[in-house]
Amino acid sequence: MERLADDFVTSWVLAKHLPSIAAEAKDPRVRELAARAHESYLYPVDSQVWSPQGELLDHACANDLHGNARDRYHELLDAYDPDHSPPPAPGGGK
Amino acid sequence: MPLSAFLLPLALVPSAQSAEAHSPTLDPEARIELEAFWEPCRSSLYGLFDETPALRAPRAAEPRRTWSAEAFRPFLPQGPVEVGEVWRVDSEAVLGFLRQLHPGAQGRGESFGGEVPGTFALLRAVGPEAFELLLRSHAVFQLEDGVIYKPAQFEGRLLLGREDGALLAFSLALPSRDTNVDVNVPLGQTGPNGRPAMSADIGWVPRLELTSAATAASDWTLALPEEEARLALRRAFYPFAALDWLPFEEAVIASRERGKPLHLVLLFGCLDDASC
Numbered sequence: 001m002e003r004l005a006d007d008f009v010t011s012w013v014l015a016k017h018l019p020s021i022a023a024e025a026k027d028p029r030v031r032e033l034a035a036r037a038h039e040s041y042l043y044p045v046d047s048q049v050w051s052p053q054g055e056l057l058d059h060a061c062a063n064d065l066h067g068n069a070r071d072r073y074h075e076l077l078d079a080y081d082p083d084h085s086p087p088p089a090p091g092g093g094k
Numbered sequence: 095m096p097l098s099a100f101l102l103p104l105a106l107v108p109s110a111q112s113a114e115a116h117s118p119t120l121d122p123e124a125r126i127e128l129e130a131f132w133e134p135c136r137s138s139l140y141g142l143f144d145e146t147p148a149l150r151a152p153r154a155a156e157p158r159r160t161w162s163a164e165a166f167r168p169f170l171p172q173g174p175v176e177v178g179e180v181w182r183v184d185s186e187a188v189l190g191f192l193r194q195l196h197p198g199a200q201g202r203g204e205s206f207g208g209e210v211p212g213t214f215a216l217l218r219a220v221g222p223e224a225f226e227l228l229l230r231s232h233a234v235f236q237l238e239d240g241v242i243y244k245p246a247q248f249e250g251r252l253l254l255g256r257e258d259g260a261l262l263a264f265s266l267a268l269p270s271r272d273t274n275v276d277v278n279v280p281l282g283q284t285g286p287n288g289r290p291a292m293s294a295d296i297g298w299v300p301r302l303e304l305t306s307a308a309t310a311a312s313d314w315t316l317a318l319p320e321e322e323a324r325l326a327l328r329r330a331f332y333p334f335a336a337l338d339w340l341p342f343e344e345a346v347i348a349s350r351e352r353g354k355p356l357h358l359v360l361l362f363g364c365l366d367d368a369s370c
Binding site: 001004005007008009010011012013014015016017018021025027029030033034037038041043044045046047048049050051052053054057077080 | 139272273333334336337338339340341342343344345346347348349350352353354355356357358359360361362363364365366
């Protein structure tokens with residue numbers, strides 16, 4: 001949990017809302033990510049990790065997380081390697 | 095498996111609190127009438143609410159009922175509490191009220207599945223004339239024909255006279271948001287685990303509520319803002335609520351701007367309630 005708080009931006013969304021976000025959001029990057037997240041969605045609960053550049057790095061369906069849920073979740077979070085990732089895109093960085 | 099099962103537990107985060115502690119009391123002779131409202135589902139993912147007799151036109155078991163102070167006593171804290179302080183409530187106390195809606199109200203058990211059961215309360219506001227307690231409770235209804243009805247949560251609001259312990263107002267309601275009720279309907283077959291096979295749906299029920307007559311708004315000398323109070327109760331159920339969950343659009347932009355990866359959870363029902 002500490003890792004999520006420190007190293008990630010976190011969000012949840014109803015999968016059924018993604019098509020309308022993909023069609024109507026003001027920001028084109030939001031529209032694109034919404035469309036791709038929806039394409040990749042695994043019912044019923046899908047945890048996804050995206051790079052800051054908008055690349056889907058890994059995802060895991062809750063129904064596939066059984067005895068090894070904790071290890072698999074850490075593996076999911078490990079999908080982002082800051083040492084092998086390009087810097088934030090122009091226009092970003094507060 | 096619910097997401098909460100693997101988003102690891104954290105300690106309860108304390109809320110903003112005042113320095114002064116209070117001990118709300120109840121007049122043992124107090125009584126209050128509650129009216130019940132239960133509307134059908136307005137929209138759902140798979141249409142099961144319309145197809146299933148037990149779900150099509152739900153009706154409250156007792157449209158009106160008068161409750162005595164004794165039923166409310168378990169909602170009070172065991173000792174003095176400050177504004178914002180959270181305490182656990184015996185869920186059986188809430189179930190008594192929910193049985194005004196349907197006798198099949200349950201707090202835990204097989205039909206509850208992986209959701210987090212229980213009831214928590216906090217002292218939300220203090221004024222010269224009244225105390226306001228806010229509650230959050232998770233319960234399910236075992237309906238007719240083996241149908242299981244899982245409301246997202248019930249939010250309770252109890253207004254008590256500060257000096258005399260009068261029952262000024264009470265409501266216990268399912269917050270109206272898209273989506274807020276999950277249902278399991280038996281298919282009439284046995285599943286691979288030997289239990290009845292179920293089909294599931296999730297939808298929006300605009301009103302499911304017990305409420306007393308409206309009362310004039312109270313003057314508060316100290317009050318926790320509504321959203322902070324709700325967050326404190328949410329955190330009592332879900333340790334992951336301690337994270338700063340941003341709305342989707344905001345999160346995508348923040349991820350890019352901060353150069354941090356985005357941890358995104360996609361669901362068919364809301365993350366922070368018992369309907370998913």
